[in-house]
Amino acid sequence: MDTHGQHMASIDPVKLQNLITQGLQRYGGQADACLPLLQLLQEEYGYLPLEGLRLIAEQTQISGRQIYGVATFYAQFRLMPEGKHRIKVCHGTACHVRHAQQVTLALRKLLNLADEENTTQDLEYTVEEVACLGCCSMAPVMSIDQKVYGNLTPMALSKIFNQTATPNTTKTTPGDH
Numbered sequence: 001m002d003t004h005g006q007h008m009a010s011i012d013p014v015k016l017q018n019l020i021t022q023g024l025q026r027y028g029g030q031a032d033a034c035l036p037l038l039q040l041l042q043e044e045y046g047y048l049p050l051e052g053l054r055l056i057a058e059q060t061q062i063s064g065r066q067i068y069g070v071a072t073f074y075a076q077f078r079l080m081p082e083g084k085h086r087i088k089v090c091h092g093t094a095c096h097v098r099h100a101q102q103v104t105l106a107l108r109k110l111l112n113l114a115d116e117e118n119t120t121q122d123l124e125y126t127v128e129e130v131a132c133l134g135c136c137s138m139a140p141v142m143s144i145d146q147k148v149y150g151n152l153t154p155m156a157l158s159k160i161f162n163q164t165a166t167p168n169t170t171k172t173t174p175g176d177h
């Protein structure tokens with residue numbers, strides 16, 4: 001969980017404490033407050049900052065273990081912030097048989113993502129694996145925000161990220177025809 005350290009830098013501790021205080025006034029500090037308190041955090045930050053979870057554990061009757069249990073049980077909660085750009089790597093059947101797994105590994109390496117991480121430390125990219133993106137003839141495929149890239153190889157990935165290093169440039173789609 002310490003991998004959150006760099007992301008925490010952008011969180012204002014006073015604002016965070018105020019939010020928790022409001023939540024405690026509204027929901028109390030017993031076990032049944034856990035879910036709404038986490039929802040409050042998630043609504044404000046788009047994920048559950050570790051420091052917020054610590055404050056809840058310190059200031060309520062809810063244990064860190066219970067909080068972690070709820071935070072990881074519900075799909076609505078994220079333990080990491082979202083990146084500015086969302087990368088969807090297709091692992092549908094057509095992409096799978098055309099080596100989507102290797103593409104994913106190469107992508108994660110390129111973005112320096114540790115095993116459990118899906119968002120880059122600079123908060124530029126969040127990577128997720130999805131089912132069919134609807135462009136099977138271009139398999140293996142990924143999208144960055146709305147833009148689709150097909151016929152991916154580790155080499156093609158490097159080129160794409162060299163091009164996307166400059167925001168708002170018009171990108172070409174390798175093999176898009």
Ligand code: FES
Nearest residue numbers: 090092095132133
């Ligand atoms: S299976 Fe990947 S685009 Fe359809």
